[in-house]
Amino acid sequence: MTTEPNSYRTGPDEKGLFGIYGGRFVAETLMPLILQLEQAYKAAKADRSFQDELDYLLEHYVGRPSPLYFAKRLTEHLGGAKVYFKRDELNHTGAHKINNVLGQILLARRMGKKRIIAETGAGQHGVATATACALFGLKCVVYMGEVDIERQKPNVFRMKLLGAEVVPAKSGSRTLKDALNEALRDWVANVEDTFYCIGTVAGPHPYPEMVRDFQCVIGNETRHQMMRQEGRLPDSLVAAIGGGSNAMGLFHPFLDDKDVEIYGVEAAGHGLKKKHAASITGGKPGVLHGNRTYLLMDEDGQITEGHSISAGLDYPGIGPEHAWLHDMKRVNYVSATDKEALAAFQLCCKLEGIIPALEPSHALAHVMKLAPQKPKDHLMVMNLCGRGDKDIFTVADILGVKL
Amino acid sequence: MTARMDDKFAALKKQGRAALVTFVTAGDPDAATSLKIVEGLPKAGADIIELGMPFTDPMADGPAIQEAGLRALRAGATMKTTLKLLKAFRAKDKTTPVVLMGYYNPIYVYGVEKFLKDAKAAGCDGLIVVDLPPEEDSELCIPAMEAGLNFIRLATPTTDDARAPAVFKHTSGFVYYVSVLGITGTKAPDLKSVAANVKRLKKHTSLPICVGFGVKTAEQARAIAQNADGVVVGSALVSAVEKSLDKKGKPTASTPKAVHKLVAKIAKGVRT
Ligand SMILES: Cc1ncc(COP(=O)(O)O)c(C=O)c1O
Numbered sequence: 001m002t003t004e005p006n007s008y009r010t011g012p013d014e015k016g017l018f019g020i021y022g023g024r025f026v027a028e029t030l031m032p033l034i035l036q037l038e039q040a041y042k043a044a045k046a047d048r049s050f051q052d053e054l055d056y057l058l059e060h061y062v063g064r065p066s067p068l069y070f071a072k073r074l075t076e077h078l079g080g081a082k083v084y085f086k087r088d089e090l091n092h093t094g095a096h097k098i099n100n101v102l103g104q105i106l107l108a109r110r111m112g113k114k115r116i117i118a119e120t121g122a123g124q125h126g127v128a129t130a131t132a133c134a135l136f137g138l139k140c141v142v143y144m145g146e147v148d149i150e151r152q153k154p155n156v157f158r159m160k161l162l163g164a165e166v167v168p169a170k171s172g173s174r175t176l177k178d179a180l181n182e183a184l185r186d187w188v189a190n191v192e193d194t195f196y197c198i199g200t201v202a203g204p205h206p207y208p209e210m211v212r213d214f215q216c217v218i219g220n221e222t223r224h225q226m227m228r229q230e231g232r233l234p235d236s237l238v239a240a241i242g243g244g245s246n247a248m249g250l251f252h253p254f255l256d257d258k259d260v261e262i263y264g265v266e267a268a269g270h271g272l273k274k275k276h277a278a279s280i281t282g283g284k285p286g287v288l289h290g291n292r293t294y295l296l297m298d299e300d301g302q303i304t305e306g307h308s309i310s311a312g313l314d315y316p317g318i319g320p321e322h323a324w325l326h327d328m329k330r331v332n333y334v335s336a337t338d339k340e341a342l343a344a345f346q347l348c349c350k351l352e353g354i355i356p357a358l359e360p361s362h363a364l365a366h367v368m369k370l371a372p373q374k375p376k377d378h379l380m381v382m383n384l385c386g387r388g389d390k391d392i393f394t395v396a397d398i399l400g401v402k403l
Numbered sequence: 404m405t406a407r408m409d410d411k412f413a414a415l416k417k418q419g420r421a422a423l424v425t426f427v428t429a430g431d432p433d434a435a436t437s438l439k440i441v442e443g444l445p446k447a448g449a450d451i452i453e454l455g456m457p458f459t460d461p462m463a464d465g466p467a468i469q470e471a472g473l474r475a476l477r478a479g480a481t482m483k484t485t486l487k488l489l490k491a492f493r494a495k496d497k498t499t500p501v502v503l504m505g506y507y508n509p510i511y512v513y514g515v516e517k518f519l520k521d522a523k524a525a526g527c528d529g530l531i532v533v534d535l536p537p538e539e540d541s542e543l544c545i546p547a548m549e550a551g552l553n554f555i556r557l558a559t560p561t562t563d564d565a566r567a568p569a570v571f572k573h574t575s576g577f578v579y580y581v582s583v584l585g586i587t588g589t590k591a592p593d594l595k596s597v598a599a600n601v602k603r604l605k606k607h608t609s610l611p612i613c614v615g616f617g618v619k620t621a622e623q624a625r626a627i628a629q630n631a632d633g634v635v636v637g638s639a640l641v642s643a644v645e646k647s648l649d650k651k652g653k654p655t656a657s658t659p660k661a662v663h664k665l666v667a668k669i670a671k672g673v674r675t
Contacts, residue, residue, distance in 0.1 A: 301512030
């Protein structure tokens with residue numbers, strides 16, 4: 001249906017589209033602001049001082065570059081490809097989310113906005129936003145589903161310590177999609193002084209592009225580090241997908257390297273025939289939260305609830321650029337179940353002395369399937385996009401341990 | 404663009420008064436009760452009916468309309484049942500314009516072409532789709548115009564003079580001015596700013612301008628009707644549905660009456 005483009009890296013077009021995906025499906029109230037944001041982002045990108053300030057913060061505040069670590073014991077255990085971890089869990093605040101947040105908060109300051117709102121699932125994006133707002137003295141309001149507030153208590157407490165107001169989203173399934181609805185409602189009501197800091201590569205244009213650009217630091221570093229350590233590019237990349245920001249950040253700089261195999265791992269929850277959050281594997285194209293993309297829904301176009309053991313992955317959609325990359329067959333979208341992720345989580349703790357978040361545990365579950373099938377000189381990079389401190393309560397609960 | 408819509412505004416102009424536009428959610432609280440509610444609206448004083456197409460994630464609506472949508476969905480509402488309701492209404496009422504209001508996804512999934520054909524056949528006069536700004540006109544607005552349906556656009560306090568021409572370019576039937584910065588059913592409109600904005604937007608369009616969001620009382624309706632061509636009431640009506648339900652959330656004999664009584668009250672405000 002589609003011919004191969006000269007480059008997979010030129011999107012979106014001026015309407016904010018990746019093929020048929022993306023766009024700006026928002027209420028009229030928000031449109032003038034979204035157009036303003038697009039202009040402000042263009043200007044910031046062209047301004048050297050903006051990038052300099054961001055680079056400084058990424059190095060000295062976040063702790064970048066994050067290491068590219070050869071997971072020797074895991075590699076031996078799996079008996080195939082050489083597995084490397086991109087250690088974004090070592091970032092300040094414990095995940096890749098801070099890369100994007102700092103970029104957006106610097107932009108919000110340029111635009112003169114004093115109040116920041118965000119949505120959060122696992123709480124990582126909320127914590128990152130609260131952190132950046134504390135750093136710059138901005139008012140911060142984070143919307144979070146009631147169910148997630150219960151599942152991710154440590155992050156809720158962190159956000160409050162950092163001075164953010166955490167507002168429970170009580171409607172619908174009371175998870176991430178509802179937090180997004182509430183954040184959009186707040187934004188409509190407060191467009192004049194409020195900046196909406198979106199946590200993944202989704203939402204109306206220019207968010208998918210902007211968040212991707214900020215997260216590309218992951219893939220750009222990986223290229224240099226792999227060249228330095230192995231003298232060539234990796235053979236495959238693996239990352240977990242909620243909305244898809246850590247994955248896009250790793251993948252994008254490699255999209256035009258045709259020989260690099262790329263795998264995005266969605267959450268298969270209880271299984272693809274049961275409750276899951278695999279929007280590409282188990283969904284179809286639709287329009288929600290400002291963009292057209294793959295969504296979980298019924299035959300009538302009503303959005304259905306996703307499920308994943310990981311609160312950061314149970315979003316019923318995916319970033320529009322991923323939807324396009326799927327249709328173009330450039331990226332392979334696969335999935336891992338709760339059970340597989342949990343097994344991978346435990347293996348990583350025991351073999352590597354790293355407690356991963358449940359989100360990248362999904363990516364690791366796929367590495368466990370894939371690596372043994374590859375030759376020993378195959379270089380595989382997995383994005384270890386977050387650490388598991390926030391998840392120990394969930395895991396303890398499932399393992400029947402009382403903390 | 405539909406004769407029914409143009410005739411209605413022409414008739415109102417002759418009477419020298421503003422239109423009362425009433426919003427209820429199709430299928431709320433169930434199909435049978437919803438039909439009774441809709442059928443009684445014109446007699447109670449509604450000039451134009453907005454029929455909400457239920458959606459799980461109505462991001463520009465407040466809790467009242469979201470709850471109404473979820474009630475309808477729980478009772479089995481689908482796009483098909485919404486169009487069936489409209490058809491049943493139209494079988495008895497040939498003159499009251501009906502506008503379908505909602506979000507794009509259920510239409511997109513139904514199929515734009517098929518939706519326009521079925522909606523027109525059911526007796527629909529226009530569409531309001533909240534998450535389709537002029538930037539996305541090629542999705543539904545232009546096909547709707549070609550199919551002979553009005554595409555009614557929302558204008559808001561953030562629609563400034565520079566943007567207004569783009570907003571009105573493909574609008575027909577009437578313009579829906581959103582009286583507040585925010586979602587439905589929460590803030591009360593600031594009547595002074597509404598009057599000023601309606602006046603400002605009139606410079607850009609000869610279409611009737613109807614004002615909604617947050618209108619709950621006959622007094623507000625009266626004040627708005629002095630400057631605008633119509634007043635839209637929604638959340639207050641679906642709240643009346645909610646309040647009339649029994650403990651189990653089932654409709655009672657008084658459910659349609661509760662809505663019609665409130666419509667009659669607000670209609671008085673528009674007519675004086
Ligand atoms: C550690 C971690 N990984 C992944 C995700 C999913 O988001 P994305 O797919 O945008 O990277 C989250 C979301 O909260 C997260 O905390």
